[in-house]
Amino acid sequence: xxxxxxxxxxxxxxxxxxxxxxxxxxxxxxxxxxxxxxxxxxxxxxxxxxxxxxxxxxxxxxxxxxxxxxxxxxxxxxxxxxxxxxxxxxxxxxxxxxxxxxxxxxxxxxxxxxxxxxxxxxxxxxxxxxxxxxxxxxxxxxxxxxxxxxxxxxxxxxxxxxxxxxxxxxxxxxxxxxxxxxxxxxxxxxxxxxxxxxxxxxxxxxxxxxxxxxxxxxxxxxxxxxxxxxxxxxxxxxxxxxxxxxxxxxxxxxxxxxxxxxxxxxxxxxxxxxxxxxxxxxxxxxxxxxxxxxxxxxxxxxxxxxxxxxxxxxxxxxxxxxxxxxxxxxxxxxxxxxxxxxxxxxxxxxxxxxxxxxxxxxxxxxxxxxxxxxxxxxxxxxxxxxxxxxxxxxxxxxxxxxxxxxxxxxxxxxxxxxxxxxxxxxxxxxxx
Ligand SMILES: [Zn+2]
Numbered sequence: 510x511x512x513x514x515x516x517x518x519x520x521x522x523x524x525x526x527x528x529x530x531x532x533x534x535x536x537x538x539x540x541x542x543x544x545x546x547x548x549x550x551x552x553x554x555x556x557x558x559x560x561x562x563x564x565x566x567x568x569x570x571x572x573x574x575x576x577x578x579x580x581x582x583x584x585x586x587x588x589x590x591x592x593x594x595x596x597x598x599x600x601x602x603x604x605x606x607x608x609x610x611x612x613x614x615x616x617x618x619x620x621x622x623x624x625x626x627x628x629x630x631x632x633x634x635x636x637x638x639x640x641x642x643x644x645x646x647x648x649x650x651x652x653x654x655x656x657x658x659x660x661x662x663x664x665x666x667x668x669x670x671x672x673x674x675x676x677x678x679x680x681x682x683x684x685x686x687x688x689x690x691x692x693x694x695x696x697x698x699x700x701x702x703x704x705x706x707x708x709x710x711x712x713x714x715x716x717x718x719x720x721x722x723x724x725x726x727x728x729x730x731x732x733x734x735x736x737x738x739x740x741x742x743x744x745x746x747x748x749x750x751x752x753x754x755x756x757x758x759x760x761x762x763x764x765x766x767x768x769x770x771x772x773x774x775x776x777x778x779x780x781x782x783x784x785x786x787x788x789x790x791x792x793x794x795x796x797x798x799x800x801x802x803x804x805x806x807x808x809x810x811x812x813x814x815x816x817x818x819x820x821x822x823x824x825x826x827x828x829x830x831x832x833x834x835x836x837x838x839x840x841x842x843x844x845x846x847x848x849x850x851x852x853x854x855x856x857x858x859x860x861x862x863x864x865x866x867x868x869x870x871x872x873x874x875x876x877x878x879x880x881x882x883x884x885x886x887x888x889x890x891x892x893x894x895x896x897x898x899x900x901x902x903x904x905x906x907x908x909x910x911x912x913x914x915x916x917x918x919x920x921x922x923x924x925x926x927x928x929x930x931x932x933x934x935x936x937x938x939x940x941x
Pocket of ligand 1: 629732773872
């Protein structure tokens with residue numbers, strides 16, 4: 510990372526902020542902020558194909574740690590939104606619209622009122638509803654998951670109660686930039702300790718007005734891929750294990766939805782291990798890293814002393830069409846030409862004037878998330894990736910020349926990330 514790039518990352522949002530003009534939002538709370546939390550176990554009861562590595566052809570073999578869906582609903586004066594954190598890899602571009610539709614219809618929600626996200630664990634089931642291409646066990650699992658999502662959101666609605674909120678930030682070294690440079694200058698998937706990372710652990714504490722803890726949301730930028738294609742055990746990996754730890758320590762039914770920040774090029778410090786190493790005296794690396802992140806979440810949570818009545822809610826949703834990369838042209842056939850653009854879904858919400866949430870249906874590289882955070886008119890902005898769809902990797906323009914895995918995998922043309930940053934900031938500024 511060079512000084513110029515740091516300057517660019519820091520200075521560009523300031524310029525953007527200036528060009529968007531003054532922010533003016535109404536002050537005060539028109540109503541009482543309420544929140545409802547719920548959690549449901551989604552550990553597969555049958556062997557399933559696992560998400561993320563095409564080389565893995567056989568079924569899962571047992572469970573290391575349970576998978577959950579954690580949901581929270583915020584409501585104030587009739588305005589509301591639902592945040593869903595799922596311990597799976599991805600809802601995928603085919604399954605997402607089906608599940609989204611069922612949730613929106615069941616609870617009479619607008620598109621802007623649902624953040625359906627995953628933690629991107631690569632030790633969780635691949636989802637499918639397609640009888641031609643999907644595995645029967647995975648299709649059965651996905652149908653059950655769809656029902657469980659409706660159940661957990663219903664419970665979260667039932668649990669709505671007045672709350673106070675507080676925000677704190679910490680820092681964690683669990684995620685590392687993974688774009689390692691080989692001696693010949695090419696970029697490979699590995700560990701680049703000198704590369705840019707977003708170390709922020711952003712925690713929102715939710716408590717009853719009498720101070721009783723109810724839940725905590727947190728956001729951290731890392732892939733949940735400490736386990737590689739040889740692992741066959743079900744696990745939430747880093748982010749899932751961290752949430753399990755935080756809930757165990759905070760106890761008393763406190764539920765902690767966790768979100769993967771801008772982590773497209775961020776992997777756990779120990780990555781692609783063959784399996785959970787359980788030799789005596791050894792803490793398996795995924796557990797070690799999940800615990801380390803979880804400890805920081807608990808530390809930040811406990812350091813949040815002041816909670817306040819929260820504030821008004823406002824939400825917005827937009828899809829922007831970004832140009833498809835030219836190198837993808839050879840995948841087009843006269844019979845089936847590829848669309849010229851790829852959709853990016855952006856979902857934004859605010860609570861009061863200090864906290865905002867921005868969801869993206871892409872694997873956004875960390876530089877982009879940092880740019881949005883620093884350009885956001887809100888003091889604290891949760892970046893939620895793998896949210897409301899799946900359009901793949903979104904790299905910043907300056908990395909295209911360097912190459913590497915995320916660049917060869919992306920379908921987006923150079924410049925797409927600038928469109929996404931600009932639109933997301935515009936939406937944040939325009940929230941009522
Ligand atoms: Zn990924």
